[in-house]
Amino acid sequence: MTSSSPPTEQPLSRRIAEDLRRQIENGELRSGDKLPSERALAKQYGAARNTASAAIRLLAEQGLVTAKHGSGVFVREPQRLFRFGSDRYSIKNRETGLTPFRLEAKRQGKVARIEVPSITREQPPADVAERLKVSADEESVVHRENHYFANDEPVQIVSTYVRWDEAQGTLLMEAKTGKDGIYGRLEDLGHVMTRVRDEISARMPTPEEAAILTLLPGVPVLEVLHTSLDQDDVPFEVSRYVHRADQTGLLYELRVES
Numbered sequence: 001m002t003s004s005s006p007p008t009e010q011p012l013s014r015r016i017a018e019d020l021r022r023q024i025e026n027g028e029l030r031s032g033d034k035l036p037s038e039r040a041l042a043k044q045y046g047a048a049r050n051t052a053s054a055a056i057r058l059l060a061e062q063g064l065v066t067a068k069h070g071s072g073v074f075v076r077e078p079q080r081l082f083r084f085g086s087d088r089y090s091i092k093n094r095e096t097g098l099t100p101f102r103l104e105a106k107r108q109g110k111v112a113r114i115e116v117p118s119i120t121r122e123q124p125p126a127d128v129a130e131r132l133k134v135s136a137d138e139e140s141v142v143h144r145e146n147h148y149f150a151n152d153e154p155v156q157i158v159s160t161y162v163r164w165d166e167a168q169g170t171l172l173m174e175a176k177t178g179k180d181g182i183y184g185r186l187e188d189l190g191h192v193m194t195r196v197r198d199e200i201s202a203r204m205p206t207p208e209e210a211a212i213l214t215l216l217p218g219v220p221v222l223e224v225l226h227t228s229l230d231q232d233d234v235p236f237e238v239s240r241y242v243h244r245a246d247q248t249g250l251l252y253e254l255r256v257e258s
Contacts, residue, residue: 016055116175142167191236
């Protein structure tokens with residue numbers, strides 16, 4: 001007859017974190033409430049101060065609390081997901097005069113901000129070259145990198161690629177591209193978007209992406225490799241969207257083909 005080993009007891013730091021998480025979920029601790037100090041938590045649970053610190057770190061990694069320098073640790077407001085779906089390029093939404101991101105931020109009552117850190121002519125990555133049908137061995141594209149913020153919190157990185165021979169000398173080389181953004185300028189060049197192809201995957205961020213998006217350890221990203229096709233079924237723009245997965249959802253409504 002064999003005997004099974006007793007279950008291993010959770011570390012005290014995790015038990016403290018679970019108790020605080022329960023208090024947050026049942027409303028004992030509400031959004032904006034300040035957590036007890038590490039010293040107070042250590043005394044309350046009969047733990048060392050570094051154990052209390054580890055418990056708070058676990059809560060922060062779960063996105064439940066945030067530290068404010070010089071003020072303490074506070075319960076975070078529940079985050080609404082930014083939802084981007086199949087309607088993001090619709091004429092109806094474009095008629096609002098807002099980009100998809102600005103429209104979604106407005107729906108949530110948040111202030112959108114977009115930074116354009118670089119616009120460069122370069123050799124495209126192999127997957128972009130394949131979809132845009134350009135050479136991967138030449139500087140055949142213009143790469144526009146945009147960083148998107150809501151209430152000054154980074155939400156997504158977008159790397160957009162268009163053909164160099166079309167972009168040169170146009171507003172596609174400028175940070176501000178005018179009415180209707182880059183799609184308006186691409187329409188000026190004869191490309192009317194009639195179909196899109198989105199390839200979606202989840203992965204862990206690169207160190208650079210984690211730094212730009214200020215991601216906590218363990219938070220993945222959603223990558224959408226988007227291809228725009230025009231009225232002649234010609235691909236004319238490819239964008240790589242890198243969304244922080246803790247704040248973004250993707251919503252697609254598709255017709256079922258017979």
